[in-house]
Amino acid sequence: MLTHADSSTLDCLRFDNxxxxxxxxxxxxxxxxxxxxxxxxSLVQPTPxxxxxxxxxxxxxxxxxxxxxxxxxxxxxCQVFAGNRLAAGMLPFAMCYGGHQFxxxxxQLGDGRAINLGEVVCPDGLRRTLQLKGAGPTxxxxxxxxxxxxxxxxxxxxxxxxxxxxxxxTTRALSLVLTGETVVRDMFYDGNPxxxxxxxxxxxxxxxxxxxxxxIFTARDDLESLKKLADYTIRNDFPELGEPSPKVYLRWFExxxxxxxxxxxxxxxxxxxHGVMNTDNMSILGLTIDYGPYGWLENYDPDWTPNTTxxxxxxxxxxxxxxxxxxxxxxLANAIYPLVMRxxxxxxxxxxxxxxxxxxxxATMAAKLGFSRFDQDKDQALVGDLLQLxxxxxxxxxxxxxxxxxIDPYDxxxxxxxxxxxxxRNSYASLTEGIRDRALDWFGHYSDRSRSxxxxxxxxxxxxxxxxxxxxxxxxxxxxxxxxxxQGDFGLVTELLDTLRKPYSEQPGRERFAEKRPxxxxxxxxxxxxxCSS
Numbered sequence: 081m082l083t084h085a086d087s088s089t090l091d092c093l094r095f096d097n098x099x100x101x102x103x104x105x106x107x108x109x110x111x112x113x114x115x116x117x118x119x120x121x122s123l124v125q126p127t128p129x130x131x132x133x134x135x136x137x138x139x140x141x142x143x144x145x146x147x148x149x150x151x152x153x154x155x156x157x158c159q160v161f162a163g164n165r166l167a168a169g170m171l172p173f174a175m176c177y178g179g180h181q182f183x184x185x186x187x188q189l190g191d192g193r194a195i196n197l198g199e200v201v202c203p204d205g206l207r208r209t210l211q212l213k214g215a216g217p218t219x220x221x222x223x224x225x226x227x228x229x230x231x232x233x234x235x236x237x238x239x240x241x242x243x244x245x246x247x248x249x250t251t252r253a254l255s256l257v258l259t260g261e262t263v264v265r266d267m268f269y270d271g272n273p274x275x276x277x278x279x280x281x282x283x284x285x286x287x288x289x290x291x292x293x294x295x296i297f298t299a300r301d302d303l304e305s306l307k308k309l310a311d312y313t314i315r316n317d318f319p320e321l322g323e324p325s326p327k328v329y330l331r332w333f334e335x336x337x338x339x340x341x342x343x344x345x346x347x348x349x350x351x352x353x354h355g356v357m358n359t360d361n362m363s364i365l366g367l368t369i370d371y372g373p374y375g376w377l378e379n380y381d382p383d384w385t386p387n388t389t390x391x392x393x394x395x396x397x398x399x400x401x402x403x404x405x406x407x408x409x410x411x412l413a414n415a416i417y418p419l420v421m422r423x424x425x426x427x428x429x430x431x432x433x434x435x436x437x438x439x440x441x442x443a444t445m446a447a448k449l450g451f452s453r454f455d456q457d458k459d460q461a462l463v464g465d466l467l468q469l470x471x472x473x474x475x476x477x478x479x480x481x482x483x484x485x486x487i488d489p490y491d492x493x494x495x496x497x498x499x500x501x502x503x504x505r506n507s508y509a510s511l512t513e514g515i516r517d518r519a520l521d522w523f524g525h526y527s528d529r530s531r532s533x534x535x536x537x538x539x540x541x542x543x544x545x546x547x548x549x550x551x552x553x554x555x556x557x558x559x560x561x562x563x564x565x566x567q568g569d570f571g572l573v574t575e576l577l578d579t580l581r582k583p584y585s586e587q588p589g590r591e592r593f594a595e596k597r598p599x600x601x602x603x604x605x606x607x608x609x610x611x612c613s614s
Contacts, residue, residue: 088156088167093146095169095198096207102312104305105173106219114219115188118302120293120309121173126163126195127216127226129278131260134158135234135570136577138241141254141284145210146203152255161255161282163195163215170198170210174218175288178296179360180411182395188296189360190220193228196288209288210254214280227263231562231606233279234573236371238561240283242553242580243368248346249339250368251285256573267605277566285367287317291408292360294415303418310419313364329419334429337409339366341436344405348398349444350549351377351477355387355610357396357404359411373610376552378597379508380470380477386555386610406433447547448481449526450489450540451533458529465522473519474509476596478552485544488537489523489530499523506596549583550594555608556601557593 099121106122108114116122137152151157159165166172174191181189195218197210213236214228233256240253259278266273289309297306311324314332321331343366347354354361355373363369375386382399390396396404413426420426442454445463470480483502488495503519504511511519530540553576561572579590587593601607 088160089151089154090147090156090160091168093167093169094201095167095171096201097169097171097198098316099196099199099209099312100171100173103308106176108219111217111219113217113221113223116176116190116219117300118305119176120305121175121196122219123172124174124195124218125172126197126212128164129162129259129261129280132158132162132164132280133258133260135230135256135258135279135565136237136573137255138253138577140244140581141241141252144202144204144206145200145208145254145284147254157255158257161212162257162259162280163212166197172197174220175293176220176296177290177292177360178299179290179292179358180295180408181358181360182390182393183407185299186358186360187299188220189292191218192221192224193218193226194283194288197282207286208284209286211283211285211288212280213283214259214278225263227259227278228280229263229265229276230258230279230565231276232372233281234562234565235374235558236281236283238558238573238576238580239371239374239553240281241577242583243352245581246346246350246549246552246583248350248352248368249343249366251283251288251363254282254284256281285363285365285369287313287363287365288369289313289317289364290360290369291362291364291412291415292358293364295359295411298415298418306416307419310416317365326420326422329416330422330425330429333413333416333420333426334432336364336366336412337430337433338436340405340409341402341433342366342440343368344402345437345440345444347401348441349448349547350552351380351398352552353377353384353386353396353398354401355385355390355396357401357408359408362405362408362412375555375608375610377477378554379474380467380480381474382467382471386608388610402437406430409433444547447543450485450530450535450544452535452539452543453533455529458532462522462525462529465518465525469515469518469522473503473507473511473515475503476506476508478549479506479594479596481544481548482550482594485541485548489527489540490537492524492527495527496520496523508596545584550586551579551583551590553580554593554597555606556597556604559601559604559606562606 103120106116106119111124172195176190194213195215199209217226237253237256243250257280261278262275263278264273314324353375361370373387383397385394385397446454564572
């Protein structure tokens with residue numbers, strides 16, 4: 081049973097739970113697995129755990145919410161964000177939604193292991209929803225237990241914060257707590273389940289509404305609930321668009337298309353692969369959401385996916401992410417069609433995705449290469465040739481772009497050899513003579529283009545280092561942190577979190593976090609591909 085403290089700093093947080101207040105809820109109050117109709121959410125309580133222990137917290141997220149470092153280190157903080165106690169004003173609920181999974185309609189999905197604690201009004205007036213992931217079963221858990229394990233929770237906690245500091249639109253993470261209990265998981269789906277330490281992440285976002293929240297109502301022909309949710313979303317998350325109407329629904333959809341395009345451009349910029357771009361994992365706010373079997377490109381390979389479930393079809397591979405985002409937006413368009421009844425207008429609004437993506441991607445590639453602007457006539461081929469070179473040479477994407485800033489492109493004779501040395505140093509394969517010739521040829525064209533751009537060396541380097549990170553959450557680093565955390569040592573989790581707060585800065589003493597993937601990690605579980613098991 082949930083406890084209530086007589087007084088706590090956390091009880092001073094200001095909750096205003098308008099999602100529950102303004103939208104239709106489930107009339108069934110008992111928590112059992114079922115189909116939920118005519119409701120945006122079900123009220124549900126987190127499951128208390130045995131002996132919660134704080135692993136880590138984000139000082140920036142805590143400060144945004146008005147929670148001090150002292151509060152975060154308190155016993156009560158651990159109790160609240162493990163789900164053992166509700167702070168004053170919390171009103172827990174799980175959301176109802178559906179979705180397309182791997183291209184197929186899956187029907188009702190919902191928050192199967194996520195429980196929203198409520199909506200906080202922050203000291204600056206902004207609103208944030210607090211959500212516990214792994215806090216126990218809900219009506220949407222289907223055959224699952226609603227729990228999460230430490231390995232997936234460490235990955236979600238670290239990556240949420242890493243992405244934010246990289247400048248990628250994302251949900252955030254406040255805390256990571258061990259439950260003191262074990263959870264049975266079959267990590268490889270091979271019939272060998274193991275006991276793993278349980279954990280809970282507190283996720284934070286302005287809203288956790290997904291494409292699938294709208295899809296479920298249209299699929300069930302519940303147009304009344306669809307309209308209520310769309311109107312609520314526009315009034316609360318997109319108020320600048322005006323009062324809901326058919327015209328405003330179109331403007332809203334166009335804005336979602338733009339936000340989604342900007343998010344995916346950032347993924348491609350830093351080499352992030354989501355791994356499970358189902359429509360129920362797509363945020364209506366264009367935020368990266370649901371960090372499951374994600375991964376970071378090490379050797380540049382547009383066909384790589386981190387998800388073992390996707391290993392054969394590679395639907396969610398790195399190079400396919402823009403197309404999948406567009407496909408998902410088409411499904412959202414189909415879901416809100418009853419509000420608009422104008423297919424051609426929705427199709428026109430969809431063009432905002434392609435237009436935004438192309439414009440932002442060109443600007444991004446210009447900055448990654450140090451140019452002041454993208455020259456369509458010159459840069460399209462230059463970028464295409466580079467990406468082919470990086471793939472052929474199995475080049476570490478992060479290291480290549482970061483170290484390219486240190487090569488002087490204005491000195492073709494002196495820097496060509498340096499470029500070749502840098503490429504070889506950052507590749508996972510030996511360079512053939514043909515690749516070396518292609519590399520020198522590309523660098524010659526790059527030097528010509530850099531001189532024609534006219535930027536001085538300092539401006540070029542500053543431009544590149546602002547978009548090409550030195551530190552990303554490499555898969556093997558996350559796994560090392562998990563290995564230590566499972567032994568009760570949280571030091572590497574903390575050090576990685578601190579390093580990833582400044583991904584574009586030189587950090588003396590932490591160079592080991594900006595190195596190529598070691599050979600031992602190439603095929604090791606958790607370092608290359610991951611399953612959806614958590």
